[in-house]
Amino acid sequence: DIQMTQSPSSLSASVGDRVTITCRASQSISSYLNWYQQKPGKAPKLLIYAASSLQSGVPSRFSGSGSGTDFTLTISSLQPEDFATYYCQQSYSTPRGFTFGPGTKVDIK
Amino acid sequence: QVQLQESGPGLVKPSQTLSLTCTVSGGSISSGSYYWSWIRQPAGKGLEWIGRIYTSGSTNYNPSLKSRVTISVDTSKNQFSLKLSSVTAADTAVYYCARERQQLVLFYFDYWGQGTLVTVSS
Numbered sequence: 001d002i003q004m005t006q007s008p009s010s011l012s013a014s015v016g017d018r019v020t021i022t023c024r025a026s027q028s029i030s031s032y033l034n035w036y037q038q039k040p041g042k043a044p045k046l047l048i049y050a051a052s053s054l055q056s057g058v059p060s061r062f063s064g065s066g067s068g069t070d071f072t073l074t075i076s077s078l079q080p081e082d083f084a085t086y087y088c089q090q091s092y093s094t095p096r097g098f099t100f101g102p103g104t105k106v107d108i109k
Numbered sequence: 110q111v112q113l114q115e116s117g118p119g120l121v122k123p124s125q126t127l128s129l130t131c132t133v134s135g136g137s138i139s140s141g142s143y144y145w146s147w148i149r150q151p152a153g154k155g156l157e158w159i160g161r162i163y164t165s166g167s168t169n170y171n172p173s174l175k176s177r178v179t180i181s182v183d184t185s186k187n188q189f190s191l192k193l194s195s196v197t198a199a200d201t202a203v204y205y206c207a208r209e210r211q212q213l214v215l216f217y218f219d220y221w222g223q224g225t226l227v228t229v230s231s
Binding site for chain 1: 155156157161169171172205207214215216217218219221222223224
């Protein structure tokens with residue numbers, strides 16, 4: 001099974017900060033990596049697919065990079081609506097299954 | 110705009126079967142290169158993929174739940190359903206249905222239902 005880890009597990013940041021979240025896979029997953037944002041009481045929302053492709057309607061301050069085992073999600077200038085939990089998810093092992101990372105909570109400093 | 114809505118009992122007794130339905134609106138469940146998935150999230154915890162179905166009826170399940178899960182589709186009603194048998198308190202979670210888009214070899218969840226809390230308790 002492919003295991004996903006994320007770091008940090010939580011971070012505090014201020015509006016306008018540049019924020020970087022890291023996701024690591026236990027084996028190479030090429031670019032089969034997606035990122036989601038989840039706010040309390042809401043469903044996750046797709047931000048990035050295929051490691052670096054921005055989902056339609058998602059602000060350009062969000063970007064993704066990486067391939068193989070190491071990936072990053074960057075928010076170039078944190079906005080008040082960006083305080084949320086972010087999850088990475090691998091789709092390399094389709095159809096045997098998908099796995100999500102444990103999440104990174106971004107809160108207000 | 111595609112919308113998904115989960116429905117079903119919010120309380121299930123231990124050892125019984127959890128049954129949920131997801132109704133898709135704004136588009137046909139049979140159109141396009143889409144799978145239809147169930148994902149759950151225990152309170153304060155992360156996301157766990159349960160399984161998925163294609164409109165042909167082909168299914169894939171999380172190996173850790175496979176022995177207890179059945180996902181089915183009713184294209185005439187634009188719905189797909191989840192059954193999870195022999196539930197315990199560990200199955201208490203918010204259950205989400207989601208559309209999984211396929212682009213060549215890429216797969217990602219682009220639309221989600223709002224989620225429904227299912228509590229397993231006597």
